Every structure is written in C-alpha cells, then in structure tokens.
Amino acid sequence: MSRRTPAGPSAPADAGPGLDPVIHAAARLRVVASLASLPGEDRIAFPRLQELLGMTAGNLSTHLRKLEDAGYVEVTKSHQGRTPATHLRLTPAGRAAFETYRATLRTLLG
Template sequence: MADALDPVIHAPARLRVVATLAALDAGDELSFPKLQKLLGMTAGNLSTHLRKLEDAGYVRVTKTHEGRTPATYLALAPQGRRAFEDYTEALTGLLRGAGS
C-alpha cells in the first residue's frame, strides 16, 4: 500500500503545496507570493517544488504582467486534483491498516 503513495506528492513540501491548492475551488488561482507566505517557504524552495509538480502535470503555472510587474499564478490542474484525491485515499487506507 505504501507504494500507492504518489512520490511526487509525498515529499512534505509538495504535499503542503498540493493540499493548499486543493483547498481552492476548481479553476481558482493563488499568486506565487501569497502561496509562499502561506507556506513560509523561500521563493527558491517553492519554485523548485512547483517545477516538479508542473512537470508531473499537477500544477498549472500562469505567468503574466500586472502593469510592468511580472506576476505568477498557480492552480491545481485537474490531473493534480485527481492525484491528490488518490493520494489521500491511499494514505487513509494505509493509516487504517488496509493491505496489511
């Protein structure tokens, strides 16, 4: 059952990112600085974990400009939402002793 835990999500920092984005309604976005503040992560650390999640298709990153200032918005992609649901289901089963 432990191998059912998605290794992309299972890393603690990425789990926090995905759980935070999963709390948003589907289609809603969060700005990079807001997510960084919520999680108390450095910009570099958050960027590294977001890249891994984006490469897996779990997070959608939208880069735009507000006036002349660059802005980055983040959302959980449908594939990421499904992966998080599968992850929480597998973790719940593991905690309940399923498969042991």
C-alpha cells in the same frame, strides 16, 4: 545511497505502497494540499502561496517545477502593468492525484 525513482532523483524512495512519490515529499504535499483547498479553477498568486507556506521563493519554485513537470500544477505568468505576476492552480490531473493520495493514505492508516 538513495535509489532513483521514476519521479526523479529527489523523489522519496519511501513513499510507501501506492503513494505518489511526487506528492509524498513533505513540501510538495503542503503545496498540493494548499492548492486543493482552492475552489475549482481558482488560482493563487505565487507570493501569497509563499507566504502561506513560509517557504523561500527558490524552494517553492523548485517544488512547483516538479509538480508542473508531473502535470499537477499549472503556472501562469503574466504582467500587471510592468510588474511580473505568477499565478498557480492545481490541474484536474493534480486534483485527481491528490484525491487518490488521500484515499490511499486513509487505507494505509486503517
């Protein structure tokens, strides 16, 4: 039986002391780390991120929704001609949360 955390029922219960459970899930950590590697306000297209991470569109969408709900990722939908386009970027809050996560992890690892 898993316990419910403030981040929701699918957040890992074993995130560890001080580790953000929203970021701690392996797939979301990969998403956030990838977005954090982009300079400043740069965005990446959904299909490109999907390709980089080797994730299905549905799986990536699910994790992006959790990150978006937490305020860590901004999703911008538009059209290029008649084709829908989705672009993603890490918000300042997401970047700060990732840096805090990294610092906490470094401290825990010694």
